[in-house]
Amino acid sequence: MLLEEFNSTDRDHSIAVVKPALDIARWIDAIVDGRPYASVEELSAAALAAAAPLTEAEIDGALAHHPRIGATVDGTSAEAAHSRREQPSVDDVTAAALAEGNRAYEERFDRVFLVRAAGRSAEDILALLQQRLGNTDEQELAVVDQQLREIASLRLAAAIQTEGASA
Numbered sequence: 001m002l003l004e005e006f007n008s009t010d011r012d013h014s015i016a017v018v019k020p021a022l023d024i025a026r027w028i029d030a031i032v033d034g035r036p037y038a039s040v041e042e043l044s045a046a047a048l049a050a051a052a053p054l055t056e057a058e059i060d061g062a063l064a065h066h067p068r069i070g071a072t073v074d075g076t077s078a079e080a081a082h083s084r085r086e087q088p089s090v091d092d093v094t095a096a097a098l099a100e101g102n103r104a105y106e107e108r109f110d111r112v113f114l115v116r117a118a119g120r121s122a123e124d125i126l127a128l129l130q131q132r133l134g135n136t137d138e139q140e141l142a143v144v145d146q147q148l149r150e151i152a153s154l155r156l157a158a159a160i161q162t163e164g165a166s167a
Contacts, residue, residue: 001159001160002160002161003037003039003043003161006035006037006043006160007035007036008036011032014032015028015032017159017160018031020155020159021151021152021155021156021159022148022149022151022155023065024054024058024061024062026051026058027050027051027054027058027152029051030046030050030051031043031046031050031156034046034050040156040157043156043157043160044153044154044156044157045153047149047152047153047156048149048150048153049149050149053145054145054148056141059111059144059145059148063111063112063114063144066114068098068099068102068112068113069098069102069113069114069117069125069129070094070098070099070102070122070125090122091122094122094123094126095122097126098122098125098126101113101126101129101133105129105132105133109140111144113129113132114144114147114148115147116147116150116151116154118151
């Protein structure tokens with residue numbers, strides 16, 4: 001969708017475009033109600049700042065749409081398609097280490113490990129997972145909030161383009 005179209009489309013259609021980026025009603029409302037945006041960069045910046053901070057319940061709800069890092073992503077939803085594009089391929093050794101790290105993380109924090117995978121290698125992600133296991137609950141909530149925002153910003157930038165740009 002072109003930015004100009006996103007800025008002028010009806011509310012329901014714009015919500016449908018934004019929701020796969022981050023399915024949190026308060027965040028979606030802030031993005032949709034913030035229109036018009038002068039550029040995709042301005043929209044991306046809004047995605048990083050909107051509805052800050054997210055509540056623990058909002059974070060947990062949003063995480064329901066994110067697969068385990070390193071796991072095979074099934075499904076045909078927009079969220080699943082985003083995840084398949086974002087996650088790097090992993091070798092068997094790294095996949096096993098990520099699976100073990102995911103188990104440890106879920107035991108420690110009682111939620112799926114989330115990281116902005118786009119632009120990161122599997123080894124970088126594994127190192128971040130291991131580092132974050134040492135966070136306090138409060139520190140980790142803040143990190144997950146930021147990671148959700150970074151993912152949402154990238155997803156919105158991919159969904160909304162400027163005239164003449166390619167998706």
